[in-house]
Amino acid sequence: MPTTKHPLPQVVSPEEWEAALNRLLIKEKEHTRARDALSAERRKLPMVKMEKPYVFQGDEGSVSFRDLFAGQRQLIVYHFMFAPDWKAGCDGCSWVADAMTHPAHLHARDTSLVMVSRAPLEKINQYKTRMGWTIPWYSSYGSDFNEDVGATTEEGERHGASVFLRDGNDIYRTYFTGARGVEYLGSHWTYLDLTPFGRQETWEDSPEGWPQTKPYVWNRRHDEYDG
Structure with missing residues (x-):
């Protein structure tokens, strides 16, 4: 039976x-308690009203910003890095998408989750077909949405997540990370x-001799790992 070649912690x-x-x-x-306190502070952040009438493209055709909520009051938008001239979506963003939950669990708490790319x-x-995903994914191509929310800058694409709250016809941005x-x-990191x-x-900070590589050089899209 194979054993590790690396030194083990104390037995x-x-x-x-x-x-x-x-x-x-x-x-x-x-x-955990410190994270709970931070989440409470996040819930009390001030909001900013979204004024522009953005239009997105989805499987159902052209849709409004409000349509992304799918009838829910809260919306989480994952800004998936995928520029118009790229051949494939970002591999790191693909990690996040692989871990996204079934929408029913979020809908039960009046929340929708979608991805948006340029x-x-x-x-x-x-x-999306290649990756086998069913996550709602919309194109913001031709609109100012990505630039307005900081997902596209002069340096290029930027990944992240924005949170929005709908109050009637008004939409507010409440958080970004x-x-x-x-x-x-992404639960892969948590695991x-x-x-x-x-x-x-x-x-x-790991024991001496533990296997390590530079960040961002080892992870792949899930269909690109050797073996």
């Missing part, structure tokens, strides 16, 4: 392991964080 008795685990769980509970709808649907903030949406090797990236 202890079941009693010592449980004691060490319980000490860690106390810290994890403190982290690529034309034809390209989006080709890539980008960069590593989107890890909160890896539970393992001894972690994400296996050089920025992590």
Whole structure:
């Protein structure tokens, strides 16, 4: 049976392991409560009204910004990096999309989740079919939406998530996160964080000799891994 070539943490008795685990769980509970407090602060953020009548392209044709809510009061938009001249969508954004939940769970709490990209709808649907996704995905091609919300800048495409609240016909933007903030949406990172090797990236504080590579060089689209 194969064994790891990397040095292992200290091997202890079941009693010592449980004691060490319980000490860690106390810290994890403190982290959970701190995250809850941060979420409460997020819910109290001021909002900004969205004034422009954006039009998007979806499988049902041209739709309004309000249509993206699909009858719900809250909307989460994942800004998927996919420029009009790209052959495929962003591999990192594809990680996030792979982890997205069944919409019924969000709809039960008056919330919709969609993805929006600048690529034309034809390209989006080709890539969506390749990846096997059923997530609602709209094209903002030809509109100012991406630029207005900071998802496209002079430097290029930017991934992230925006949250919107609908009050009658009025729509308000309540939150945005980008960069590593989107890890909160992707359970793959969460799962890896539970393992001894972690994400296996050089920025992590891991035992000497643990397997590590530079960030962003190892992950692939799910149909591109060798073997």
